[in-house]
Amino acid sequence: MLGALGEELSYNQTPLRTAAERLSRRSAGAARDFLHAACTYMEAGLPPPESWARAAEELRAFEKTDRQELASLAYFLGGSDIEGQRATIGRCLRALEERRHYAVEKRDRLSKVYRTLGVLAGMAAVVAAL
Amino acid sequence: MANIAAFEQAIGRLYQPLRSALMRLPGPVKAGATEVRLRLGGPVSLTLRGRPAFVTESGRVVYTPTEGCLIAGDQALYESFRALCEYSVHSHQRAIAQGFIPLPGGHRAGVAGAAVVEQGVVSNVRDIAGINLRIARALPGCGGEVAGAFAAIKGSIMLAGPPGSGKTTLLRETVRLLSSGQVGEHHLITVVDERCEIGGSLSGRPQFDLGCCTDLLSGYPKAAGVLTALRVLSPQVIALDEIGDAAECAALSEGLNSGVRFIVTVHAGSREELSRRPVGRALLGTGAFERIFLLSGPENPGRIKEVITPHEAAYQDPRADLALLQLRSVRRGPIGHTVQSRRQS
Numbered sequence: 001m002l003g004a005l006g007e008e009l010s011y012n013q014t015p016l017r018t019a020a021e022r023l024s025r026r027s028a029g030a031a032r033d034f035l036h037a038a039c040t041y042m043e044a045g046l047p048p049p050e051s052w053a054r055a056a057e058e059l060r061a062f063e064k065t066d067r068q069e070l071a072s073l074a075y076f077l078g079g080s081d082i083e084g085q086r087a088t089i090g091r092c093l094r095a096l097e098e099r100r101h102y103a104v105e106k107r108d109r110l111s112k113v114y115r116t117l118g119v120l121a122g123m124a125a126v127v128a129a130l
Numbered sequence: 131m132a133n134i135a136a137f138e139q140a141i142g143r144l145y146q147p148l149r150s151a152l153m154r155l156p157g158p159v160k161a162g163a164t165e166v167r168l169r170l171g172g173p174v175s176l177t178l179r180g181r182p183a184f185v186t187e188s189g190r191v192v193y194t195p196t197e198g199c200l201i202a203g204d205q206a207l208y209e210s211f212r213a214l215c216e217y218s219v220h221s222h223q224r225a226i227a228q229g230f231i232p233l234p235g236g237h238r239a240g241v242a243g244a245a246v247v248e249q250g251v252v253s254n255v256r257d258i259a260g261i262n263l264r265i266a267r268a269l270p271g272c273g274g275e276v277a278g279a280f281a282a283i284k285g286s287i288m289l290a291g292p293p294g295s296g297k298t299t300l301l302r303e304t305v306r307l308l309s310s311g312q313v314g315e316h317h318l319i320t321v322v323d324e325r326c327e328i329g330g331s332l333s334g335r336p337q338f339d340l341g342c343c344t345d346l347l348s349g350y351p352k353a354a355g356v357l358t359a360l361r362v363l364s365p366q367v368i369a370l371d372e373i374g375d376a377a378e379c380a381a382l383s384e385g386l387n388s389g390v391r392f393i394v395t396v397h398a399g400s401r402e403e404l405s406r407r408p409v410g411r412a413l414l415g416t417g418a419f420e421r422i423f424l425l426s427g428p429e430n431p432g433r434i435k436e437v438i439t440p441h442e443a444a445y446q447d448p449r450a451d452l453a454l455l456q457l458r459s460v461r462r463g464p465i466g467h468t469v470q471s472r473r474q475s
Contacts, residue, residue: 015218048217078217081254085220 001031002096006089009082016048016078030061034070049074069095133161133267140237140265141166143213145206148174154189164294164431166263168202168210169242180294180428211258214239224349227252228325236266236330236337266330268338269296272432273303274313276393279421279437280304280367281314286392286418290410291425292399296432298371300425301395302328302338303432305369309341319344320365322355328371353381360388369393379412386418399427401438414440 001023008019020042024035034055041051056071069092076088137160141152144166152166152174165177173184173195183191185200192199202210214231215222222231231239242260245252280287287304291297305328308317321344323329330337331348340346345363347355352370356378359365368385370378373394382392396413398404401424405411413419419440426435 009218009220013221013223015216015221017216017218047213078215078219079212080219081223082220 001027001035002089002093006086006093009077009085009089013082016052017042020048020052030059033061034059048078052077066096066099069099136235136237136265136267137161137163139235140233140263143210143216143233144168144263145209145213148200148202148206148210151185151187151189151200155185155191156189159183159191164265164267164428166265168207168261168263170202170204170207170259172202173199174202177294177428207258207261210261211241214261223254225326226255229255230325232326232330232332234332234337236327238264238266238325238327238330240264266327266338267299269299269303269432271303272296272300273305273307275434276300276304276421276423277307277313279423280308280391280393283420284391285420286386286394288413288419288422289393289395289425290398290404290422291395292427293397294428294431295425296430297395297425298327300423300432300434301369301371301393302340304393305344306339306341308367309344311341311343316341316343317367318365319367319369320347320355320359320363321345321369322347322350322352322359323371324350324352324355325371328369352378356381356385360385360390365390367391367393371395372397373409373413375409376412379409379416382413383416386416392418398424400424401436 004023004026005019008014008022009016012019014022017039020035021039024032024039027035037055037058038048038051041054042048046054052074053071056067056074059067059070062070073088073092077085080088134157138153141149144152148168155163159176159178162178163176167175167177167182169175175182175184176191177183178191181193183193184195185191186196186198187200188198212219214233215226219226225231226241229241231241233239240262241255241258242262243255243258246254246256276287276289289297289300305319305321307313309319310316319341321328321340323331323346326332326348328338329340329346329348331346334348336346336348345359345365347358350358352373356368356370359368368390370382370392371394373379373382373396382394385392394413396404396407396410398407398410401422403410404422404424405414422438422440423434424436424438426433
């Protein structure tokens with residue numbers, strides 16, 4: 001979603017509100033829910049940064065730190081020239097990517113631990129049965 | 131009422147506390163204001179009949195800044211700037227580099243700040259220190275005299291006046307009357323609107339009625355717009371606002387040699403200023419302008435002060451300064467009287 005938003009803002013120079021509306025029609029899942037919520041707030045008269053931040057905070061599918069990262073983007077989006085927008089979205093994407101990478105590593109590490117624990121528990125059950 | 135509505139629409143995106151104070155202004159002040167100016171750390175001012183006036187926090191107008199005047203602080207200016215850009219500075223980057231932000235309703239926010247220059251060209255403006263909100267308003271019927279003159283002659287027309295004298299408004303109204311066939315037959319007109327001020331185009335939609343036979347080229351540099359119009363739109367008339375340099379004059383000459391007539395505006399407060407400005411001399415040197423309408427000034431926007439008919443001899447030596455404008459003129463008296471005067475060259 002952020003990649004597509006970056007393209008809309010930097011290449012098409014689309015205003016933030018129009019870009020959010022356009023992307024909400026093209027997205028699916030959590031991204032669609034988030035953009036739809038942001039557009040609803042904008043339609044209700046809230047400025048785009050506040051709308052974006054509120055919608056990000058309501059995004060329960062994300063962890064708190066990810067929600068905060070997305071919400072912090074609100075106050076930089078649309079506040080600078082094309083190069084600035086590209087840099088801002090790039091920075092946010094990198095931060096979210098790092099967090100995703102860390103989460104995957106953590107999951108793999110934990111899954112190994114659980115697998116070992118499972119094997120040990122199995123063996124303990126067999127020993128106990130004997 | 132229309133002018134009050136125009137004022138309220140123009141200030142609609144300003145920082146909320148500023149907007150609230152401006153909304154409290156009395157109706158006649160709203161109707162008469164042509165500009166709202168925000169300067170960083172300075173008092174918020176209006177332009178009323180060509181004079182600066184200051185707004186108090188309680189929504190009154192004073193002519194000397196005093197305690198209690200509304201001040202445009204850092205946050206007010208920053209938030210107003212972002213809101214004027216619809217929180218999308220990137221979408222207005224080109225316009226901002228040219229010094230303005232187009233707004234709905236044909237209004238325009240002039241932007242003052244520090245220029246970012248790349249390869250000799252202003253690519254952006256940073257450290258915004260001032261915003262000048264120019265309120266677009268229609269002056270219905272103000273173009274009747276110019277349109278009538280244009281329909282009666284074979285050549286082109288120039289509108290000259292100082293800043294804020296209503297040149298663009300007069301041009302817009304003249305185009306509308308000629309294009310819609312309200313004066314003579316319908317004219318096929320192309321408007322080259324470099325700064326989106328004539329048509330007030332916003333997201334591709336003109337904010338002003340320019341008549342049913344008008345094509346609008348928004349955002350085109352004037353010289354490129356004239357050439358594009360000639361190539362693809364086959365206009366009978368091309369309208370240009372604020373001719374300012376040699377390239378634009380050259381493009382205009384190209385058009386004149388293609389059989390197209392022009393309605394142009396030029397910054398000049400008097401015939402002397404017009405004749406002293408290189409662009410004025412260059413335009414007169416084309417020999418195409420049969421009428422020059424000199425506007426009175428910001429105190430009477432859209433009002434014609436003088437109509438000048440360039441003497442044939444003026445065209446023979448475009449460098450001859452004032453001799454150029456030793457012209458036959460119809461000067462206007464204060465209340466509807468006209469005084470014919472014939473000057474000797």
